[in-house]
Amino acid sequence: xxxxxxxxxxxxxxxxxxxxxxxxxxxxxxxxxxxxxxxxxxxxxxxxxxxxxxxxxxxxxxxxxxxxxxxxxxxxxxxxxxxxxxxxxxxxxxxxxxxxxxxxxxxxxxxxxxxxxxxxxxxxxxxxxxxxxxxxxxxxxxxxxxxxxxxxxxxxxxxxxxxxxxxxxxxxxxxxxxxxxxxxxxxxxxxxxxxxxxxxxxxxxxxxxxxxxxxxxxxxxxxxxxxxxxxxxxxxxxxxxxxxxxxxxxxxxxxxxxxxxxxxxxxxxxxxxxxxxxxxxxxxxxxxxxxxxxxxxxxxxxxxx
Amino acid sequence: xxxxxxxxxxxxxxxxxxxxxxxxxxxxxxxxxxxxxxxxxxxxxxxxxxxxxxxxxxxxxxxxxxxxxxxxxxxxxxxxxxxxxxxxxxxxxxxxxxxxxxxxxxxxxxxxxxxxxxxxxxxxxxxxxxxxxxxxxxxxxxxxxxxxxxxxxxxxxxxxxxxxxxxxxxxxxxxxxxxxxxxxxxxxxxxxxxxxxxxxxxxxxxxxxxxxxxxxxxxxxxxxxxxxxxxxxxxxxxxxxxxxxxxxxxxxxxxxxxxxxxxxxxxxxxxxxxxxxxxxxxxxxxxxxxxxxxxxxxxxxxxxxxxxxxxxxxxxxxxxxxxxxxx
Numbered sequence: 001x002x003x004x005x006x007x008x009x010x011x012x013x014x015x016x017x018x019x020x021x022x023x024x025x026x027x028x029x030x031x032x033x034x035x036x037x038x039x040x041x042x043x044x045x046x047x048x049x050x051x052x053x054x055x056x057x058x059x060x061x062x063x064x065x066x067x068x069x070x071x072x073x074x075x076x077x078x079x080x081x082x083x084x085x086x087x088x089x090x091x092x093x094x095x096x097x098x099x100x101x102x103x104x105x106x107x108x109x110x111x112x113x114x115x116x117x118x119x120x121x122x123x124x125x126x127x128x129x130x131x132x133x134x135x136x137x138x139x140x141x142x143x144x145x146x147x148x149x150x151x152x153x154x155x156x157x158x159x160x161x162x163x164x165x166x167x168x169x170x171x172x173x174x175x176x177x178x179x180x181x182x183x184x185x186x187x188x189x190x191x192x193x194x195x196x197x198x199x200x201x202x203x204x205x206x207x208x209x210x211x212x213x214x215x216x217x218x219x220x221x222x223x224x225x226x227x228x229x230x231x232x233x234x235x236x237x238x239x240x241x242x243x244x245x246x247x248x249x250x251x252x253x254x255x256x257x258x259x260x261x262x263x264x265x266x267x268x269x270x271x272x273x274x275x276x277x278x279x280x281x282x283x284x285x286x287x288x289x290x291x292x293x294x295x296x297x298x299x300x301x302x303x304x305x
Numbered sequence: 306x307x308x309x310x311x312x313x314x315x316x317x318x319x320x321x322x323x324x325x326x327x328x329x330x331x332x333x334x335x336x337x338x339x340x341x342x343x344x345x346x347x348x349x350x351x352x353x354x355x356x357x358x359x360x361x362x363x364x365x366x367x368x369x370x371x372x373x374x375x376x377x378x379x380x381x382x383x384x385x386x387x388x389x390x391x392x393x394x395x396x397x398x399x400x401x402x403x404x405x406x407x408x409x410x411x412x413x414x415x416x417x418x419x420x421x422x423x424x425x426x427x428x429x430x431x432x433x434x435x436x437x438x439x440x441x442x443x444x445x446x447x448x449x450x451x452x453x454x455x456x457x458x459x460x461x462x463x464x465x466x467x468x469x470x471x472x473x474x475x476x477x478x479x480x481x482x483x484x485x486x487x488x489x490x491x492x493x494x495x496x497x498x499x500x501x502x503x504x505x506x507x508x509x510x511x512x513x514x515x516x517x518x519x520x521x522x523x524x525x526x527x528x529x530x531x532x533x534x535x536x537x538x539x540x541x542x543x544x545x546x547x548x549x550x551x552x553x554x555x556x557x558x559x560x561x562x563x564x565x566x567x568x569x570x571x572x573x574x575x576x577x578x579x580x581x582x583x584x585x586x587x588x589x590x591x592x593x594x595x596x597x598x599x600x601x602x603x604x605x606x607x608x609x610x611x612x613x614x615x616x617x618x619x620x621x622x623x624x625x626x627x628x629x630x631x632x
Binding site: 048050052053054074076096097098099100102103104105106107108287288289290291292294295296299300303 | 353354355356357358359360380382400402403404405406408409410411412413414610612613615616618619620623
């Protein structure tokens with residue numbers, strides 16, 4: 001088997017390089033309480049109407065920062081309650097094209113896909129709440145709360161999906177909303193096992209912030225332990241034990257952006273119903289085979305027939 | 306403006322380099338007629354993807370040119386009895402894209418047929434024996450034998466069979482057969498629209514491959530998708546003594562020579578940073594289209610997914626008025 005990381009046998013057992021912070025759950029429950037106390041505000045603006053098929057909407061909502069945030073929203077042209085997939089963007093923060101997202105309308109499902117506009121994206125300084133990934137998770141949790149009060153959505157059929165950072169975000173939303181999220185599908189998740197990523201020298205690209213932090217702010221690594229402990233609040237594998245949804249996870253064994261071990265640390269910490277799709281000759285890339293599996297998964301466990 | 310080819314002002318006047326065989330249409334008219342006389346043989350089976358309330362996923366198998374067994378994905382909406390149909394062609398040398406990606410058109414009520422090209426990354430077989438090298442690339446497969454043995458002659462004709470099948474399928478609006486494709490898929494789509502000009506009502510083509518071979522070779526861009534040209538000329542004509550002959554023969558499978566027969570409005574897209582299918586080879590195709598047409602140019606994009614083009618394709622396909630669909 002080709003390998004850039006541990007052997008597959010080791011990967012199947014690997015649960016991560018650091019334990020969760022002791023007050024991990026307490027921290028995120030307090031975040032959830034703040035979100036629950038928020039006054040929800042959102043509005044829809046019709047962008048395109050494809051009569052008798054589907055409608056594109058601009059979806060605008062007030063974020064935790066009080067600013068207006070945006071998402072793409074497509075729903076089948078029906079008054080009936082429909083299932084909904086909340087699809088989170090990868091590291092670039094940009095949702096996929098309307099055409100790409102329209103695949104959900106083809107199976108009678110609505111899709112809500114937020115865009116992010118964050119500055120200082122890679123910063124690691126500041127309190128945990130100030131870190132960009134913390135903000136992304138928090139906004140995602142807020143968005144799920146909005147979805148959970150939308151009255152033309154089948155509340156028994158809400159699903160989350162993402163690739164890369166979006167996959168981690170989907171998992172976080174699933175973990176914090178076990179009674180609402182029915183399925184969670186992830187392709188090559190990131191934001192997991194930061195220490196392992198750094199140890200494998202994969203702290204480039206989306207993880208460049210780690211490299212820059214040590215090189216420019218802490219070249220002697222005086223804060224290394226504290227930094228990785230802090231990142232434990234954002235580590236997707238620490239959310240995994242709380243997920244109750246059906247989970248599908250895709251992993252390419254040649255992934256040099258998010259090393260396979262870090263991804264397995266998520267999968268091996270899941271205690272819910274779970275399915276993995278391993279691609280020995282694929283890296284950090286979308287592939288037809290994963291998309292086929294995701295569609296089968298959604299139609300089998302998610303979208304009512 | 307960044308550039309990997311001529312300046313945009315020159316591209317806008319570039320008409321192609323590759324020679325065109327004198328008997329181009331008489332050759333193709335015979336091939337198309339023979340294909341029309343073939344007995345259609347196909348079967349439709351439910352695929353492994355579970356059907357939803359709205360859509361059924363099928364595998365469609367048909368007997369293609371030379372007896373090859375050709376595979377296509379077939380998606381059919383349940384809620385509509387007169388669905389328009391999208392013929393979707395894929396890039397080189399892969400396969401029809403995944404089932405979920407193909408589902409987007411169903412979101413607009415389209416049925417969809419996505420053929421796997423013979424012998425590439427999908428399930429279609431290629432049973433034709435040919436003269437000449439088989440070590441590299443499909444452009445040059447059959448180049449040493451009769452023209453009708455060339456790989457793309459076969460594949461272009463397979464697209465004609467796909468159209469004939471589309472016209473027989475139940476529950477399909479046979480007056481709304483549309484085409485969409487990128488790269489090789491755009492090349493196949495444009496040829497299909499030309500050879501079936503009475504049946505095709507829309508054709509969207511993003512950065513077409515299979516055009517102006519001589520230009521790609523002259524630019525030394527006979528790499529990646531056009532690399533067969535490099536292998537062939539280095540191995541079989543190292544001194545360039547047969548250049549004219551080789552490229553004239555390739556003229557039979559050059560997309561720019563077909564498109565004058567297209568009758569439907571064409572939506573065309575080019576990324577100016579495309580190093581796989583050089584922009585000039587694409588502009589040559591565009592200029593030979595005589596039907597109503599529109600060229601969307603993306604200066605910062607290369608040979609990659611262009612979301613803005615996809616959005617434009619949706620509106621172009623959805624507009625039923627020929628006169629308005631390119632506005």
